[in-house]
Amino acid sequence: MDLQNLSMSPKPSLICIFFIIFTSLVNYILSLDPKFQACVPYTCGDGPNINYPFWILHEQEPFCGNPNFTIICKDKNPVLTIANDDYIIKDIFYSNQSFLVANAMVYEDTCPAPLHNVSLGQTPFNFSLYNGDFSIFYNCGSKPYYPVYELDCASNSTHHSFAVFHKEALELHNYSLKSCRSLVDVPVDVGVNFTSLLLMNYTEVLKMGFSLNWSAQDCSSCERSSGRCGFENNEFVCFCHDRPHLKTCNDGAGACLVMVLIILGVIFLIHRRRLKKKYDPSILLSRSISYDPSGTTDQERESSYFGVHLFTYNELEEATNNFDSAKELGDGGFGTVYYGILRDGRQVAVKRLYEHNCKRVEQFMNEVEILTRLRHPNLVSLYGCTSRTSRELLLVYEYIPNGTVADHLHGDLAKPGALPFPTRMKIAVETATALAYLHASDIIHRDVKTNNILLDNNFLVKVADFGLSRLFPTDVTHVSTAPQGTPGYVDPEYHECYQLTEKSDVFSFGVVLIELISSMPAVDISRHRHEINLSNMAMNKIQNHTLHELVDTSLGFESDCTVKNMITDVAELAFQCLQYVKEMRPSMAEVLEALKDIQHRDYVKDKEEINISADDVVLLKSDPIPLSPDSALNWNISTSTTSNGSR
Ligand SMILES: *[C@@H]1O[C@H](CO)[C@@H](O)[C@H](O)[C@H]1NC(C)=O
Ligand SMILES: *[C@@H]1O[C@H](CO)[C@@H](O)[C@H](O)[C@H]1NC(C)=O
Numbered sequence: 141m142d143l144q145n146l147s148m149s150p151k152p153s154l155i156c157i158f159f160i161i162f163t164s165l166v167n168y169i170l171s172l173d174p175k176f177q178a179c180v181p182y183t184c185g186d187g188p189n190i191n192y193p194f195w196i197l198h199e200q201e202p203f204c205g206n207p208n209f210t211i212i213c214k215d216k217n218p219v220l221t222i223a224n225d226d227y228i229i230k231d232i233f234y235s236n237q238s239f240l241v242a243n244a245m246v247y248e249d250t251c252p253a254p255l256h257n258v259s260l261g262q263t264p265f266n267f268s269l270y271n272g273d274f275s276i277f278y279n280c281g282s283k284p285y286y287p288v289y290e291l292d293c294a295s296n297s298t299h300h301s302f303a304v305f306h307k308e309a310l311e312l313h314n315y316s317l318k319s320c321r322s323l324v325d326v327p328v329d330v331g332v333n334f335t336s337l338l339l340m341n342y343t344e345v346l347k348m349g350f351s352l353n354w355s356a357q358d359c360s361s362c363e364r365s366s367g368r369c370g371f372e373n374n375e376f377v378c379f380c381h382d383r384p385h386l387k388t389c390n391d392g393a394g395a396c397l398v399m400v401l402i403i404l405g406v407i408f409l410i411h412r413r414r415l416k417k418k419y420d421p422s423i424l425l426s427r428s429i430s431y432d433p434s435g436t437t438d439q440e441r442e443s444s445y446f447g448v449h450l451f452t453y454n455e456l457e458e459a460t461n462n463f464d465s466a467k468e469l470g471d472g473g474f475g476t477v478y479y480g481i482l483r484d485g486r487q488v489a490v491k492r493l494y495e496h497n498c499k500r501v502e503q504f505m506n507e508v509e510i511l512t513r514l515r516h517p518n519l520v521s522l523y524g525c526t527s528r529t530s531r532e533l534l535l536v537y538e539y540i541p542n543g544t545v546a547d548h549l550h551g552d553l554a555k556p557g558a559l560p561f562p563t564r565m566k567i568a569v570e571t572a573t574a575l576a577y578l579h580a581s582d583i584i585h586r587d588v589k590t591n592n593i594l595l596d597n598n599f600l601v602k603v604a605d606f607g608l609s610r611l612f613p614t615d616v617t618h619v620s621t622a623p624q625g626t627p628g629y630v631d632p633e634y635h636e637c638y639q640l641t642e643k644s645d646v647f648s649f650g651v652v653l654i655e656l657i658s659s660m661p662a663v664d665i666s667r668h669r670h671e672i673n674l675s676n677m678a679m680n681k682i683q684n685h686t687l688h689e690l691v692d693t694s695l696g697f698e699s700d701c702t703v704k705n706m707i708t709d710v711a712e713l714a715f716q717c718l719q720y721v722k723e724m725r726p727s728m729a730e731v732l733e734a735l736k737d738i739q740h741r742d743y744v745k746d747k748e749e750i751n752i753s754a755d756d757v758v759l760l761k762s763d764p765i766p767l768s769p770d771s772a773l774n775w776n777i778s779t780s781t782t783s784n785g786s787r
């Protein structure tokens with residue numbers, strides 16, 4: 141509207157305005173600093189914007205960046221050389237001075253096998269906290285049973301190469317790393333959802349890259365004053381459109397005015413021409429106004445504490461519809477669990493802890509950090525929690541949609557024949573895998589029960605509620621609020637020394653095994669006095685050769701010979717787990733191995749001949765398993781010790 145007034149003003153003033161605009165324009169163009177022009181941001185192919193302190197060799201002038209940040213464009217990729225290794229820069233975050241790189245080898249070799257550790261030595265770079273410890277082991281004497289990323293391309297029949305997150309787990313598992321010729325640590329950015337990392341293969345994991353942060357003089361004040369940062373005489377300089385300046389372009393306002401004048405002038409000229417042609421100028425005007433020179437807007441910052449995502453209380457209150465009791469998923473040992481949907485659409489299970497003791501909060505974050513780092517396909521992922529300043533401690537877990545094993549065995553979701561024996565076997569193996577992983581990470585679950593074994597839509601096991609006891613360590617004054625296990629599953633030795641060990645988890649898992657073959661709940665007061673506890677009932681039946689009274693008839697125990705043999709073996713394993721004296725129980729690792737053996741054994745063939753293949757070390761070391769329950773008492777599943785292996 142103002143423009144229309146302008147266009148109606150008398151001619152002499154028009155000419156005057158035009159003259160001012162023209163001279164400013166000429167002035168601006170003539171006075172442009174060549175260094176300012178040279179340091180325009182650049183990209184290699186589709187890569188990120190390369191800007192100070194980075195600069196591109198051959199494409200830009202050395203004064204545009206710090207010599208430690210020299211990038212070379214190779215095949216449209218920005219490549220940074222650190223300690224003689226090439227890394228492709230995948231992304232640069234100027235706002236928090238960090239960037240994501242991946243070893244260039246990963247993109248070039250069919251079998252990427254970095255042979256030395258990433259050395260940051262004298263560089264201005266540092267590893268950011270978002271990286272997880274990923275280690276590659278080359279040429280080891282044996283394969284660990286522990287789940288690892290296989291490196292088939294670098295292995296042969298005698299020398300195995302593999303990679304694993306948290307190598308400590310292997311050592312805790314008594315896997316001797318001494319048998320490996322070399323070990324290379326590779327950080328991997330685990331800022332993404334860790335579960336997706338577990339679904340990847342080795343190369344894909346390496347392609348995730350890792351993040352580094354840098355220290356260099358901050359250039360943001362220069363950029364805010366519409367200058368461009370550069371580097372001269374070992375110093376950061378700010379190039380302005382008309383002259384170099386040390387810190388900022390103070391005349392930024394002046395440059396802005398010139399720009400505004402130019403834009404206005406151009407609009408004005410076009411406007412006049414269009415007016416003559418009777419065009420409506422408003423379209424152009426609105427376009428010019430919507431142009432935002434600052435580019436980006438401040439986004440809501442994601443907060444996190446040492447890699448643990450911190451949710452705000454309000455966010456979770458909103459996600460759970462104000463902790464709507466209709467959305468309650470269950471009542472766990474340490475708190476109530478609610479279903480929720482985060483703003484980003486993720487479905488979550490939010491655990492509201494009963495305990496609000498301030499002292500606990502101190503430990504809380506460290507413990508949550510340990511728990512978030514525990515990643516396994518058979519463990520429910522912990523996404524994060526509320527911050528220590530929040531008014532309540534809430535834990536946010538991945539939501540698992542398909543109920544618990546208890547629901548499917550004897551709860552709301554139970555249907556005759558719905559869980560066939562092979563599925564139950566798979567559940568047993570996956571649960572044992574998760575527990576063995578926890579034990580290898582030095583964590584006792586303390587509350588193993590079918591209510592804590594969740595199933596996803598593909599009946600993949602997700603063990604929940606692990607490690608919460610770490611948040612509330614055994615403490616005499618808190619015995620009542622920190623439950624140690626659930627009736628029916630608790631290690632009988634616990635009542636003698638009030639201490640839970642890994643073998644207590646083994647006992648509870650024994651109860652789970654019996655539930656899987658019997659479909660009966662762990663405790664049922666409608667049963668006979670001596671059989672209220674399923675573990676007692678099972679021990680009696682197995683010892684009295686009446687296993688058939690325990691087994692769920694719908695599984696085919698009487699009709700299918702293979703199923704009968706498998707169930708008998710599982711019952712015998714459970715019998716070992718349920719031993720009163722904990723020293724007599726196998727370790728979780730041994731239980732897992734025995735279960736896998738039962739799952740994969742060819743029972744039909746075994747009858748004719750005990751065929752030992754190279755992989756079946758377990759079979760080789762343990763005696764052929766007798767089918768009669770009589771053997772239960774002395775059947776030894778131990779595979780590592782020879783103490784009583786030779787009968
Ligand atoms: C830096 O910011 C980016 C994007 O905002 C984020 O993805 C990244 O995790 C941050 N890195 C660090 C080390 O804070
Ligand atoms: C890499 O670092 C680890 C310790 O972090 C060390 O044990 C290993 O030998 C190193 N590997 C090489 C190839 O230097």
Ligand SMILES: *[C@@H]1O[C@H](CO)[C@@H](O)[C@H](O)[C@H]1NC(C)=O
Binds near residue numbers: 295296297299
């Ligand atoms: C396996 O690889 C190792 C190391 O690369 C080599 O020393 C060994 O001879 C190979 N063995 C076989 C059977 O190929």
Ligand SMILES: *[C@@H]1O[C@H](CO)[C@@H](O)[C@H](O)[C@H]1NC(C)=O
Binds near residue numbers: 729
């Ligand atoms: C590892 O070996 C130690 C000592 O021999 C033993 O106490 C521990 O139970 C073993 N751990 C596993 C997971 O087998």
Ligand SMILES: *[C@@H]1O[C@H](CO)[C@@H](O)[C@H](O)[C@H]1NC(C)=O
Binds near residue numbers: 341342343344
């Ligand atoms: C890993 O997965 C990618 C794509 O999913 C595939 O192209 C590649 O061949 C796989 N690599 C190996 C070593 O299996």
Ligand SMILES: *[C@@H]1O[C@H](CO)[C@@H](O)[C@H](O)[C@H]1NC(C)=O
Binds near residue numbers: 266267269354
């Ligand atoms: C880079 O990250 C490390 C680890 O988080 C931190 O100690 C260091 O201060 C960071 N450096 C910069 C310049 O942000």
